[in-house]
Amino acid sequence: MPEPSPELEVDSTFANQAQTARFLTQATFGPKYDNIIKLTESSASAWLLAQFELPIDTHLSRIADYKSAAPNNEQNRYSSATTTFTFWTSAINGEDQLRQRMVFALSQLLVVSSNGGDVLHDVPEAVGLYLDILNEHAFGNYRDLLEAITFSPAMANYLTYLGNEKGDPTTGRVPDENYARELLQLFTIGLLALEMDGRLATNAQNEVIELYTNEDITGLAKVFTGLHLDFASADRRDDFFTQRTQLYARALAIYPENHSTLEKSFLGLTIPANTGARESINIALDHIMSQASVAPFVSRQLIQRFTTSHPSPQYIERVATAFEIGEFTLPDGRQIGDKRKGDLKATIAAILFDPDARNEALPETPVNVFGKIREPVIRFANWARAFDVENVTPEFTMPLWYTSGSGALGQHPIRPRSVFNFYRPGYIAPNSVSGEQALTVPELQIMNASTIPGFTNFMAWFVSGGHADLTEDEVNALQQAFDDESIAIDARNALNSFVANYDDELDLANDIDALLDRLDLLLTYDRMSLATKQHISDTISLIPLENDGPQLRVFLAIVMVLTSTDFVVQR
Template identity: 50%
Template sequence: MRQRFIYIGQKAGIAVMLSIAMTIAGCGGSSGSENTGDESDVSGINSSINTPPTTQPDNSNDNDSDSSGDNSANSGSEPSTGSDSDTTVISANTADDVFSSTNSTARFLGQATFGATPEQLTQLVNTSASEWFKQQISLSPSLVLPTVEGYRPEDEEDDFNLFYIEATSFGFWQNSIMAADQLRQRMAFALSEILVVSNGGGEVLTDVPEAVASYQDILIQQAFGNYRELLEAVTYSPAMGYYLTYLGSEKGDEATGRMPDENYARELIQLFTLGVVELNLDGTVKLDDNEQPIETYTNQDITGLARVFTGLNLNETLVEESIGLAFSAPMQGYAESHSSKEKSFLGYTIPANTALQSSIDLALDHIFTHPNLAPFVSKQLIQRLVSSNPTPAYVEHVSSAFNTGSYQLPDGAVIGAGQRGDLQATLAAILFYSEARATPSSTNGKIREPILRFTHWARAFNVKNITPQYQLLLWDTSASSALAQHPYRSPSVFNFFRPGYKAPGSESASQGLVSPELQITNASAIPGYINFITYFITGQQQDADFKEIVAELAELGRQVSEDEIRNSFRVTYEAELALTSDAAALLNHLDTLLTAGSLSTDTRQHIISTIETMKDSDYDDIDIVHIAILMVMTSTDYLYQQ
């Protein structure tokens, strides 16, 4: 990989909680630390029909001295980009009453943001959710790259700087917890689990944090844009180019046997746009005359498409100035490395001698017109935001909004640019469709991701001084002893979990339901999460020894006192302490704030009984608050977000 990278130079209550949380394992988390999903399970359907194409590639003519191509394809014609969308406006067809109660407001915000805050619940109840949505899409984006640049060493040859390396995480935690543009940030995080880039490999994407920071900013800036434009920005991203190894990919060479790198071509189709089998608009699988799924692509398609992405590399001029700057800018095209051959894929041929940028434009345009795109992307976005098992009607509703590019909110306002792939319209359809707003049930929700549990806690209890740079636990939460998940640090391009994962031996699997997030739930992750969230809930972060951090910051020219660090992520629980004399009132408050009123009778009774026992045993009020919050946040009612 580095050989092709031609421009880089040198360079309290735990036992009780555990007994409760172990019931999660009964939902079907994996028994070990390794993921067990089929890597071909990428369309959100039953993995038994998600087998990748088995056709062998024809590589005999891939060097540029030969000519090849599917001459029966639609050679030379430019594909439609879908700009003339269906003029039909998809409508929510629901009343603008989402914010009619505190619980319904909290539920909506739990889907659309990184968690509701008490201030939001006070301000938004009995107002218009449509107005809130429109206000959110009007806000300027909060970006990550400025945070990274704030830690960049003056000299790139400076000693190893962990604060600089981990600054992408600092930016994520700050934005997800504090940023005003919550809807944008939440959508960007959902997109990051589809268009995956990871800096967990300990190589260039770790050592040059500008790469992933710039990628984060692409998703943030494009979160309300158009999926076609997003795909283009992703394609030219140095982070994606390095992660999927096409940065520096060169045209084929007959003399050496060199072939264009196929990684991005494969994942662009398989994971980012179309999936492996053809879909109906409602996300169900199309079947051929023999009642078998129809494969979306063959390996010959991948071989042809791979030629499109040859010749991309870092901007040579910027590399001379700064490697971080080069990784912050789009990749450049180098004609001498780009394949001049025909590029045939998915029934379409780009003529020989087509320039690099034109080849990429034509390829993305053609993929963008494929009928699989809308249901494939729409269903995964629904899974990330609202429900793991959306009905076909729900998927079709969102897919239609994706295709038309317009959506009518409950207040009658129409949003979206009217172009196929509009993400504002798609997101509105996801959040306002009747199924998303229906009475919660055991099948129309999702497991709450560990990252979202932590951000929810921080927002729900008005945690002060969001300074993740002072919290070593937040520098990497990937381990099962922490959250078993860290932003932009997936173990592979297949994300932390597969969209079609069914937990072995679980009740949900027996009903044919998928539960993607359970793929990272196992015997280690359960107590790991409990210990992690206990650490923050109970304020243990204020009791650590900060001398080492103070010293390291001083070396960077940052004068910070231990007291300043000790106040990091401080929470006072004033509202909760005022309710400890009334166990039911305290739990009602937590029920709304954390579970949008969905705590079961059994869970409520168990927690109230525990609180009363603690009161009889003369526990301090703060201990009661800590245990009450911990019991809610480790209950199945909380972990399953409805």
């Protein structure tokens, strides 16, 4: 970890263990105890810069490694789950934790989904390439990211512009408008004009301003014609499945004969007739990025994914300004960003180091307003990282193959039910305390009477090492399932997959206060309420220390923390 040079300003972000743990909770998939100790009293600015420079481990290469265990079966459950495997291993084991959190955040803004039985489910390379695009551009520029996803087979398939052709007045064919619509509505500017602080802009008559009409969508749709899979790159000697895999693992190609040569008018701009596809896309994306609403629209949603569900207007404006000018000054005085609008390094730094994010009690962000619900996916990863889970091998842990169900996490990475993500960014929960205050809390949209106990049961199974208790018959049944689909892996590995290390906690089983203090730092950055601590203490103290007593105390204490509001609500 590089140390700040003497001429730099003092960065006190990691002044104590609690502050360090809280920052890492916001910026990563969860702190590890050793990292908290190591980073405390060091420079958070230096940590951020080091995170920017860490190498990228590609999803496509690891998907190929996983699929080598089932080379003759392209569409079995195992093959379809390989992007899930690579996601979990990156989220839990990746050293580039900030990048991985940024990828997860961007995947919920620029949504594609492998939900359902279509090609994105059957050909994991499509989503693998998409995740690699997010990895590559996570700390780049939002404009460049938009271009990369435009040429992504996953996005083209999901938003139905794959093979999109120019209009034909003789047959009545018109270009597909799906991507054009979502590019504006969900990926860049939204429906209504915004001020830099995220509040709705109004005209001279104090009316909200609609940003586009259906004519704008029709004009923009012409831009995205002529894009299809790069068929020329496929080896015709390969079988259908191999060719399809190759095609979905490469950027789209342009087919000029299918691209509209008409004028393309949208958002006050007209691209002249006979402008080629590549140039039309560049002009269109540049023009969209120039719109005033992009910075607050994107910034607010990224803030929601990292620090708080209902950011103050002041917070949004500060982050949107960093996005707009492409620059941010770190606490140690160093500047980051290339001064281009859309710089994501400057944006994420502005989110994490903002006064609202670092201090709970500012007048503009009362304690009862600032914070967010930890998403179920993040909660699970928090546990795995906090307790140094060994053998992060989701391929042997079938409960992780599908976690969308209410009896599991109620959320599955890169598998929302629609392009609108798992939850709406403006969601206000009805009949709730937060709803009475008109607070947006998106994650509450997937929390209900089924998912709450489902999460508890899911985590209790993992925390207590339920996989290690599989019977011989259960292991044999799992092996038979693998054998039936010609998957060359040994089911006995399931017994050793996702094994948590509770040695330090077990040493404290006879000192409940010390045990809870450790869990408090590790999971709730010293913010666990006295009432929660007392409740857990009273409960686990009933477990005698004989036989498996210490283990049961630790298991129950961890599950009770993971399901407490002190943990679920990231303050």
